[in-house]
Amino acid sequence: MQQKMTQVVIIGAGPTGLTLAMLLAKRGITVKLIEASRSFRRIFRGEALMPSGLEAIAHLGLADIVEQIPHRSIDAWEFYIENRPLFRVNEPMEPGGKPCTLISQPAFLEAVGKKANECESFELFQGTGVQDLLWQNDRVFGVKLGDGSAIAADIVIGADGRNSIVRQKANLSLEQEAQSFDILWFKLPTSPQFASENVFYSLVRDRDGFGVFQGSEGNLQVGWSLHKDDPIEWQNINWAEKLASASPDWLAAHFRQQAGSIERPLLLSIVVGRCLHWQIPGLLLLGDAAHPMSPIRAQGINMALRDVVVAANHLVPLLQQQPNLAAIDAVLPQIQAQREPEIVQIQNLQRAEVAQAELLRNNPLLRYGVSRLAPLLRNKIRQSWLKRQLQLRQGFAQVDLKV
Numbered sequence: 001m002q003q004k005m006t007q008v009v010i011i012g013a014g015p016t017g018l019t020l021a022m023l024l025a026k027r028g029i030t031v032k033l034i035e036a037s038r039s040f041r042r043i044f045r046g047e048a049l050m051p052s053g054l055e056a057i058a059h060l061g062l063a064d065i066v067e068q069i070p071h072r073s074i075d076a077w078e079f080y081i082e083n084r085p086l087f088r089v090n091e092p093m094e095p096g097g098k099p100c101t102l103i104s105q106p107a108f109l110e111a112v113g114k115k116a117n118e119c120e121s122f123e124l125f126q127g128t129g130v131q132d133l134l135w136q137n138d139r140v141f142g143v144k145l146g147d148g149s150a151i152a153a154d155i156v157i158g159a160d161g162r163n164s165i166v167r168q169k170a171n172l173s174l175e176q177e178a179q180s181f182d183i184l185w186f187k188l189p190t191s192p193q194f195a196s197e198n199v200f201y202s203l204v205r206d207r208d209g210f211g212v213f214q215g216s217e218g219n220l221q222v223g224w225s226l227h228k229d230d231p232i233e234w235q236n237i238n239w240a241e242k243l244a245s246a247s248p249d250w251l252a253a254h255f256r257q258q259a260g261s262i263e264r265p266l267l268l269s270i271v272v273g274r275c276l277h278w279q280i281p282g283l284l285l286l287g288d289a290a291h292p293m294s295p296i297r298a299q300g301i302n303m304a305l306r307d308v309v310v311a312a313n314h315l316v317p318l319l320q321q322q323p324n325l326a327a328i329d330a331v332l333p334q335i336q337a338q339r340e341p342e343i344v345q346i347q348n349l350q351r352a353e354v355a356q357a358e359l360l361r362n363n364p365l366l367r368y369g370v371s372r373l374a375p376l377l378r379n380k381i382r383q384s385w386l387k388r389q390l391q392l393r394q395g396f397a398q399v400d401l402k403v
């Protein structure tokens with residue numbers, strides 16, 4: 001009689017779910033991946049990878065993909081306050097290190113999907129989301145899709161992002177941090193200024209703050225912090241003027257010139273937090289589903305990919321055998337235990353970045369002082385920012401693929 005293979009169902013084909021599915025399938029494990037969207041080209045997907053994420057990509061055997069898809073490194077980070085330059089840091093920040101790299105996330109996911117599709121043991125169900133979990137006694141044993149069909153599994157992995165349905169259906173509560181802002185995301189044609197050097201600009205003027213850089217596919221991207229206590233009606237604003245008024249002259253001129261081509265912004269809600277428990281028998285949460293990350297300093301994809309490496313180390317040896325459900329359930333808490341300390345530290349650093357921005361936002365005198373005394377304060381502020389970035393970029397744990 002043929003041996004029954006362990007069957008894995010993964011929900012969500014974002015960076016977490018797709019890379020894990022590909023890796024398991026490459027190791028001969030039967031994986032069904034379920035993605036609610038019809039294509040990977042959904043409206044917004046973050047694209048900055050830090051050295052910690054690039055390292056995980058190399059471990060996952062995907063470094064060649066980064067080279068083949070639209071990508072571009074950041075050359076420097078520059079900060080302006082009240083339209084005056086504050087400080088600049090060049091990339092890479094570590095001698096001999098890798099620069100922060102922007103990749104087209106849809107192209108990355110499409111390429112990983114192609115790699116997974118080469119494996120007979122991989123199957124992608126796209127266009128219908130998971131609606132519920134199936135239970136047997138107190139163990140999860142599969143999922144129910146929006147079209148009414150059901151898929152059984154020896155282990156279900158929820159990688160369905162920050163508003164995870166799997167998390168909700170499994171009653172795994174999220175300890176959510178209150179966030180004072182969401183992000184408005186704009187795209188517009190690029191400026192020649194970014195052709196020779198791709199600088200990520202962070203600009204603060206009055207109570208407004210935003211970041212601007214040239215994305216991997218060549219357009220200019222703007223992330224505007226939309227504070228919840230800000231009375232603006234963002235749908236009805238002349239954004240070219242608003243962006244221009246908070247920008248140095250050359251950038252202001254570009255925003256005004258492109259007024260007709262600035263697309264209506266997309267409102268992206270920010271969810272940040274951690275689940276106390278990432279697992280119950282038969283089910284594991286990974287990536288944003290377990291610990292939704294702030295967009296500050298581009299950490300979420302990086303942490304997601306590092307979750308995947310650690311989860312694979314624990315799961316692959318068990319999943320390559322006949323199903324042993326008790327052994328699978330026993331290993332799930334170890335994955336959380338190994339990943340959680342780094343997530344806690346990274347979220348703490350992100351919180352410190354936000355706190356600093358809030359301090360400036362709420363204190364006009366401080367903004368004025370910092371902008372006027374920039375030549376004197378520049379080095380000190382730069383050093384303190386740099387110290388935090390070095391930790392944010394490298395991560396806190398050694399994450400090596402062992403299977």
Ligand SMILES: Cc1cc2nc3c(=O)[nH]c(=O)nc-3n(C[C@H](O)[C@H](O)[C@H](O)COP(=O)(O)OP(=O)(O)OC[C@H]3O[C@@H](n4cnc5c(N)ncnc54)[C@H](O)[C@@H]3O)c2cc1C
Binds near residue numbers: 129162
């Ligand atoms: C404005 C903003 C900018 C960001 N920029 C960056 C950045 O530059 N770099 C970075 O590292 N991080 C960034 N992040 C964070 C990053 O986007 C996330 O941390 C990362 O995408 C998490 O990956 P994931 O695979 O866990 O979840 P997701 O990328 O959210 O993927 C989840 C997938 O699950 C699917 N799904 C959802 N529900 C269901 C369902 N019921 N059934 C089936 N499928 C479902 C979704 O369609 C989606 O494809 C940003 C976040 C925001 C909000």
